[in-house]
Amino acid sequence: MVAEKKSFSRAAEALRLTQPAISQQIHTLEEYYGTKLFERTSKRVELTSAGETLLPYAKQILDLSAKSKGALDDLMGRVTGKLTIGATFTIGEYILPQVLAEYTQRFPEVELNLLIHNTEEIGEMMLDYSIDAGVVEGRLQHRHLTLTSFLDDEVVLFAPPGHPLADVSKVRAEQLEEHTFILREAGSGTRATAEDYLQKIGVAPRKIISIGSTQGIKEAVEAGMGLAILSKWCVRREMLAGSLQRLTLDGFHYTRPLSVLERAGRFQSRAASEFVCLVQQYAYPKA
Template identity: 90%
Template sequence: MINTHLQVFAMVAEKKSFSRAAEALRLTQPAISQQIHTLEEYYGTKLFERTSKRVELTAAGETLLPYAKQILDLSAKSKGALDDLMGRVTGKLTIGATFTIGEYILPQVLAEYTQRFPEVELNMLIHNTEEIGEMMLDYSIDAGVVEGRLQHRHLTLTPFLDDEVVLFAPPSHPLARSAAVRAEQLEEHAFILREAGSGTRATAEDYLQKIGVEPRKVISIGSTQGIKEAVEAGMGLAILSQWCVRRELQTGSLKRLTVDAFRYSRPLSVLERAGRFQSRAASEFVSLVQHYAYPKA
């Protein structure tokens, strides 16, 4: 079917590589090449420029790509509509989640989801908030779960959980010995933050702004685990969701710092595309996320 060829085409366009597309689709590279060749014969034009290093869309490929995504989305909608009519929850579900949510909160939700709906083929992609928004806009995911703010007329955010954000240090840090610290004591210390574009980075910057602190030095690390290990190694202080550090705080390998009785929380939200048809698999996922009995972090 043409849908299969268009799915291959869209994946090659996304990965910019035949081999990576083959890996993502669990096909052989010759099978990918053959399907692209068949599609190029069907449309009577080249869709990709191939070099030794990468694959780029031609002008014809750039023109086809948004239509291909719409066709694939309509195909999924039609199957979803028939499944809904027959009361089935099946098909593929691709979720986009930010790092904190995808690594520390969603796994327990997904465990329950797979028990309820074992026929759904589940795939979770973990990226930062801005990237999740872009993936929702280009139909790469069915639902998103994010910790940052996004403003776009085609996207809607629905909060489902209040997340407290905490400041922490290694237990050997001088400030870790105090029951509470003053904001001005923090300015002389380095802070380890996530990369720009991350919802966690934006939250940490807002936290610091609200307590009136401008760090003398900021170190960017694109991994939550990397940040925790850097703090444990004594590189500086950090601000993360309580979900990310609850085990380390319990074991004592990290120490929470209380700043002038200041507390900061943010909403975690379900991200959806406004007006987009939602499959039964996606709507059941969104409902579970919103009504799940989350344990205390």
């Protein structure tokens, strides 16, 4: 955690320990191995070459510890421990909460931690052993990662009420060329999906505004700044309330798979495997 946060105080906060306790643990490790593991400056903490060498082994030790506990829990039929889930914004904010509500009812002894990042960051966290399971909306290609689709997500184009295209029953692609589009940041699965959507309909917007949050995009559209493309899950409440209006493209319908992300060959705790099963089998309501 110190290596990840580059700070003793932030590591202590994340682990719910005191900073002196963290410092003592590191000091004990450095005495045991007979070398410095961190270079400390007034602004940040960096791993030494010895620390860089030790870090992957430390992660494997933690993984093996989890395996041993998981094996005993399985033997006794228990589902306990900590479960850290990485999810992309759309899934983490609009889909997973109802899944996790059912999960906590089934397995109340599991301590849940949900981290929300973009697709690329979730992939890095899985490779780095920082999360136990991932749920993403983007595409990832890595020989150590596997993606398993669990839900088809409809992606929609929308505008504020009163927009010139709002009253058009079937919008033609060429009518979109002159309009500003509001998209997520580069590296986001939502951004990649929107770009693919535009490419498929042959539209190259004259102007694009990037905003780093889904809520920010919705509020920008409501304020009349432009059009946007998001998962139907993200805008269903606003559409029901009438603050956003879906635009129907003539002869075009776009869906994308939402997927469970796992690390190939990695031991999966009972808590993680039960979560993955629930995600894949959950009876999702219509968005």
